[in-house]
Amino acid sequence: MTASKRTTVRWWRWRRNALRRRVDVVEAWVVLAGWVCALLGGAAGGLLAAAAVERAVERQRAESSRVPAVLVEDAPEPSPARAASDHRVWGTVRWTAPDGSAHRDEARVPPRAPAGSTIPVWVDRRGDLTPAPVSDGEAWLHTTLGGTLAGSFAAGTLLGATWLTRLSLDRRRMAAWDADWERLDTRHGWKTG
Numbered sequence: 001m002t003a004s005k006r007t008t009v010r011w012w013r014w015r016r017n018a019l020r021r022r023v024d025v026v027e028a029w030v031v032l033a034g035w036v037c038a039l040l041g042g043a044a045g046g047l048l049a050a051a052a053v054e055r056a057v058e059r060q061r062a063e064s065s066r067v068p069a070v071l072v073e074d075a076p077e078p079s080p081a082r083a084a085s086d087h088r089v090w091g092t093v094r095w096t097a098p099d100g101s102a103h104r105d106e107a108r109v110p111p112r113a114p115a116g117s118t119i120p121v122w123v124d125r126r127g128d129l130t131p132a133p134v135s136d137g138e139a140w141l142h143t144t145l146g147g148t149l150a151g152s153f154a155a156g157t158l159l160g161a162t163w164l165t166r167l168s169l170d171r172r173r174m175a176a177w178d179a180d181w182e183r184l185d186t187r188h189g190w191k192t193g
Contacts, residue, residue, distance in 0.1 A: 021176060027169045034162025038155040046151025053146040054139070061133045069095035069121040072104070075113040087111060093119060097127025105129050 075091040091109035096102055107121050107129060124130045134142065 021173065023169050023173045023176065027166060027173075030162060030165050030169065034159060034165070038158040038162070041158050042151040042155030045154030046147040049150030050143045050147030053143045057134055057139045057142065063124055064122050064130050064133050065098055066120050066132075067095050067098070067123055068118050069093035069107060071109055071113055071115055071117040071119055073115050075109045075111055075117075078111040093121060095121060095123070095127075097123055098125070099127060101127055103127050103129075 070093060072092040072094055076089050078087050078089055087110075088108040089111045090106050091113065092104065093107045093109065094102065094104040103123075105128075107119065109117075109119050113119070122130050122132045
């Protein structure tokens with residue numbers, strides 16, 4: 001038994017042939033434009049999102065500062081339910097804000113720390129407690145993931161629009177083929193289907 005030889009016709013929509021219709025050429029251009037726009041739009045969307053995340057990280061770092069806080073009362077023991085956490089507990093601390101005002105609030109402190117212990121806390125410009133800014137590794141991860149997700153979403157949206165346009169062109173092509181078959185049937189007085 002011999003294997004059949006199959007000839008692959010590449011770029012048939014761009015070449016002249018008897019079966020090519022205008023809708024085939026339009027479809028070829030739509031697919032080409034869709035892929036180019038998806039590549040460029042995905043790259044641009046990813047770069048813009050990464051830059052936005054990087055600006056947010058820099059803003060967070062600029063708006064927070066680390067100040068020493070004093071533990072007001074002895075810190076409690078860690079609860080057994082918190083065995084998988086970082087083992088820090090809530091304790092009351094007081095600190096002086098960068099503007100010189102005194103503040104007092106609850107912060108995460110080491111367990112069993114004695115009153116009067118100095119604990120570093122992060123505060124914003126008003127002197128209120130704020131989470132610590134992200135580390136360089138976390139900033140890189142956020143920037144990379146944000147850019148990748150935004151770029152993928154932009155490219156996927158453009159490819160989805162290309163696919164819908166192609167679907168519409170396919171329906172138009174099938175309608176044209178149906179009309180041609182109907183015209184061929186009626187011209188010769190036959191009915192094929």
